[in-house]
Amino acid sequence: MRLSGLWCAAVVGALVAAPVPVQADPVPPNTDPVVGAAGQNDPYYPLDGNGGYDADHYEVSVDYDPPSHQLTGSTRIDATATQPLRMFNLDFNGPDVRMVSVNYLPAAFDRNGEHELTVTPLLPLLPGLPFTVTVDYAGQVADTEGAGWTYAPNGGAFVAGEPRSATSWYPLNDTPLDKATFTLHASVPEEWEVVSTGVRTRNTVTGAKRNVTWETHQPVLGYLTTVAIDHYSYLEQRRANGTPLISAFAPDAERNRETELRLPEILDFAEALYGPYPFDAAGGIYVDADLDFSLETQTRPIYAPWTDLPTVVHEIAHQWWGDSVSVRQWSDICLNECFASYTADYLWPERMEGKDVDAEYRKTIRKNRNEPKFWDIPLENPGAGNEFTSVYYRGPLFLHALRKQLGDDIFFAAVRQFNTAHAYGNASMPEFRAFMQSKSPTDLTGFFDAWLNRTTPPSDEYLFPGTLRD
Template sequence: MALPRHRTRAAVIALVGTGALAACGPDAGLRSAEPSPRPEPTVTSTPSAHPLPGPYGVARNDLREDSVYPAIGEPVVDALHYDLDLTWVPDRDLLIGRETILFRAAATSTTIPLDLSSELEVARVRLDGRPVDFEHTGTTLVIEQPVTADDEHQLTLAYEGTPAPTPAPSERSDFEQGLGWSITDEHETWTLQEPYGAFTWYAVNDHPSDKALYDFALTVDEPWSGVANGQLVDTVRRAGSTTSHWHLAEPAASYLVTVAFGDFQHTDLTSASGVPLQVWTDVDGEALPGETAYLPEAVDWVEGILGPYPFDSLGILVVDNTSGMETQTMITLGDTAYSLSAATIVHEVVHQWYGDTVTPDDWSDVWMNEGMAMYLQGVWEAEQEGTSVEEKMDGWAEFEPDLRADAGPPGAYDPEKFGSSNVYYGPALMWQSLRERIGDDAFFEVLREWPAARANGTADRTDLRDWIEDTTGEELSAFFDDWLLSEESPADD
């Protein structure tokens, strides 16, 4: 998530607020044909610690109830794969969904609970091919069938409706529209769903501890198209509509999924290491708005610190909002100078390692994502400004105590102030303090090896602390507690 800015030492603004180019129009890649068969999941990085046999084993998770937002997420359903067949009807603001979930029962239960907005009316549900009864109340869809721990099942749903955002537990101005599915005045759509909100447009276990593989079939009338995570594997034109098939090869948490419908153009780019890159933006605007042309250099710079990019591809999707989000392999950026700045792009690229390939399994540890993205953004900014990292951190240390006082310690923040600056700057200063404690060689080894060791998995602060202690030989319990849990800022020392 793009960092909020600060105005003064005493106040926080809750805002967000080169390679070979081959520009392509909205019809690029279209053909009149039947869609190709869906590809089997392919995994390019290390599987999780407890893989199941077969292609979906990488998506097995150890689920938990969230300590900050326990009302969202259903620890019974370990989703392995979501197949989302979504049709958008702009003149009616209507979403028609056909969804298939392959899941493992994480526990024995008399019912199968999922998160789904009441704005979407469910027409039918089938479990392993058989019609089943269900109850849909509020944001919970309950399928009235028992399951036994570790058994796998296939659940299919048909639903439709006009999705509406859900209120955000945040004071940030870029969250004022709410979370989840948003519809613009032109009836285009985009999604933003951290810490939750995916349930506004599909049935899901909407919690970061549950990462799953995804395939999307996105249908809309021409000349519009749909954009999602992963790679565009097929685009089919039929009877005046376009269906775009997107395949995400590595598991993602629901808050890292993105879908948008609109009239898009895209531009192809490539990083120095050969990562295929794209920028998707409005067909009537610039092909590379803001500083999006910096994306290849941003990838090159981050790879120089964190090692090879962890996924198959990367893109930027520019939408009509004011925020920025590290949605996995397809970064979602609002159409503002701040969101489209090179600094924000670097920040969101870092998240592909910290937050995306390794994801916190509880929202109390969002600092694991934002602290590292903020720290490396600061390192990059210091290089651009011709100053030292120490000077940059000293400047941040002047106002960090006030951020902590306003929204709480970064590891125990106020639940009504999600995404405040306290989870960015304090943990960034913590990383600099660790760097000074263990030295550059050990520090940058830690930065590189942690996401590589836990690729495609989830972790909490104890996992991270123990791993760093084992790697460096340091005892860090008090160090982490001081930075993450103390009401008094170590930056004052």
């Protein structure tokens, strides 16, 4: 995710006191061995996700009518039980549920809490065995303004939001710890277009309906999926290796086409840093709604109207940091945003535009060293509600200082190795710290503590390591 410049400035300006990282109340212990837990006990969002099963694939079918915002949906979830289950939960706060089946037999269900859909199969599920859940639902979807469905001014709509958005349009196990492949089948009136993530395998018109299928073949998290409906025009390109690049532009977003023409160049740039592009398709979705952020939806980011070249570089860097390698917990958010911000704000200007980023680093430190609010929120474990703050404006400084501490050869080889080792999975900040320490001949404990855990400026030895020393 990249926030608009005005939003970032407002965030920094609003920070007036050092917050204590917020830990949400944990999920009460589940004492019934045949009931899946209602959450995964993430320290910030303990009721997100569910226990007792692993999702393998989502097959989402939706019929959407733009004038009325009516959605009719059916989602099939292929999963594997990890314990005996007489009851389990899905995360869903979308339209009214009409029917649920498990292994094609009717199942009882109950909606409760903020987003819980509790399912009771007719026959209990056995551990280690696959099962299928189908949920049918229908109703009007509400405009959540960046936390799920968002209406476009011309009548279109799209889904975007982090850390949650998928629950607004299909049921799932909504946790970073359970990635799955994803297929979307969408029907809309013939004059509308539908864009999603992955590879487009169908786009046909039958009668008054357009029927579109998008397939995401590599595992994906819920908030990194999307459906976008508008009168899109397309830009179709290919990388030198044949990877298809499909980008879509809402009617008032055509001005971004020139930037998106540089997508092959941006992918090549990021690939040289972090290893082979991890997916089989790429592109972008340029919306024209009033949105304060752009989002790294997997393979095809959603771009707000204010999008510029650094924003595209940022979201493409997320395809490695956030999409392929995802956080274990939301307290690890620096892995996503620190790297995406460093790539766009430091590495691209340095390598592609010839900028002196060492000088820019020193200038930023001089400007903010004596500004307490600049250092108030720690980079590691910033606290619930503070995830999307310091990682943007201080994260690049941390990584640049780490690079200078280690030297270019060690730093760039290590971050590439770390990303490759965790591809299509999860990683944490403690794991990143341990890995980088294993590549360093000197003890990095003080460096990491000063930059990641403290809420005061690091001392000179950590602010100006290596060639940053004047």
